[in-house]
Amino acid sequence: MILYLLRRLFLLGFVFIALSILAFSLAYLFPGEAWQNFSGLRDVPAAEMQEVIARYRLEHGYLSQYLAYLGRIFSGDWGLSFASQQPLLKEMLPLLPATIELAAYALFISFVIGIPLGIAAAIKPDGLLSKAISALAVAGYSIPVFWWALLLIMVLSLGLGWLPTAGRIGVLYEINQVTGFMLLDILLADSPHQQAALYNALRHLLLPTLVLATFPTTVMIRFTRDSMLEVWEQSYIKTARAKGLNRAQVLYRHGLRNALLPVIRQIGLQFSTLITLAMITEVIFSWPGIGRWLIDSIYQRNYPAIQAGLLVVSTLVITVNMLTEILHTLFNPLARKR
Known part of the structure; x- marks a missing residue:
């Protein structure tokens, strides 16, 4: 090791x-x-x-x-x-937590939604539920991010008025930037309007997070489904079923644990994808992150900023990929042998 x-x-x-x-x-x-x-x-x-x-x-x-x-x-x-x-x-450091926060929440949602749907699609691959989930995954995979964002804004914000269209928090709330992560700064703030500010920040966060989480969620559904189907055909699964274990026991004790090991690697891969997609999302939702700052720098022909932004974003992506690779090796003894 x-x-x-x-x-x-x-x-x-x-x-x-x-x-x-x-x-x-x-x-x-x-x-x-x-x-x-x-x-x-x-x-x-x-x-x-x-x-x-x-x-x-x-x-x-x-x-x-x-x-x-x-x-x-x-x-x-x-x-x-x-x-x-x-x-x-000095310009980049305050912007970086906003991008990390948005990408982290989107990645969390993609795992919470994508893994259970992928498992459900793999239980009966020829069933109606599996086909419906697979069709939903293909549709979500094919939707352009900018079109999906504008559609949700038109329906949920302009049409129904449920969610705000831009920013991280309303202008009525003044939150001191301690860590740069909005929800954490609100919890650390000593304000009588803390609960109202937290609710307002969550409403601002929900729409860009849903938009950004769409693509990795569909990838997680397809990847988890394929991984479960591959594990389901292994000889130890057939042996466990021959011993008399029911389908739920085989799924939890043997199938799920082995099928989810390759999913750990997807953390790094999907994080790099999210950082790329976050640039478009931040521009649409006026999210004050480093992606929007980089896009503005490109329009302004701000060459030193482009150079520095490339270095920071690439370093972040490479570091996360390397850490997830090491984490996967720690949990998977076969990967250590290889």
Whole structure:
């Protein structure tokens, strides 16, 4: 197991190095001067230009510039935003919890709904219920996220008036940002309107979470169904049924535990998908996350922000994937042997 962890950590380090090389190269691939894309400065007086060139080692080779870039990344100097002329790290850190919160709740809903429906579809694969669940999964898998979001807004918000259309919380409530996670900050806040603020935040969270959870839920339904059908054909399942165990006992004691082991890997895979889909969802629902910030940066041609956002989002996705891979190995002895 220790050797496996060392291999994974080595692979993680290699991926991070490749990612940093890509982010560093964007300064030369984007339009404009390299020193502008590194620093975020728009205009520098001629008297200070030599100092900027020396700071970013532009008179040296690419290797020296890359090592200087790594040093700035680890020291927190990510440059300035073209749009606001504020430090990029200071802009991104308050936005990241909003995206993580939205993706985490959507992932939780996809597991809570997708796994039971996948199991129900696998019990009688030729039955009417299984076909209905499979048809629902295919329909949800095929629906574009932006169209589904606009449809729910039109029906649930504009038509019925049940849910708000944008934002994380109503303008009547002022919540101090302690952790960046809205529900947790409300619980930590010492306010007489805490329950009302929590209810309002949940109403704002429900619609974007449902939209974002649609795609991974359909994937979980299909994956759980296929995994259960594969396990159901194994010899130990047939042996357990031959011993006289009823269908429920075989399903719980033998089938379910083994079928859900591969599902652990889906946490990392679906999280990376959710981060991608969250960019579209955040724009539609005016959710103040890093996905919406990245889309705005692309429209504004804010190249330092695009470079920094790519590095942060990719690092988050890679880390979650690696952690779920290690978690799957801890629970699955066969994976350790392989």
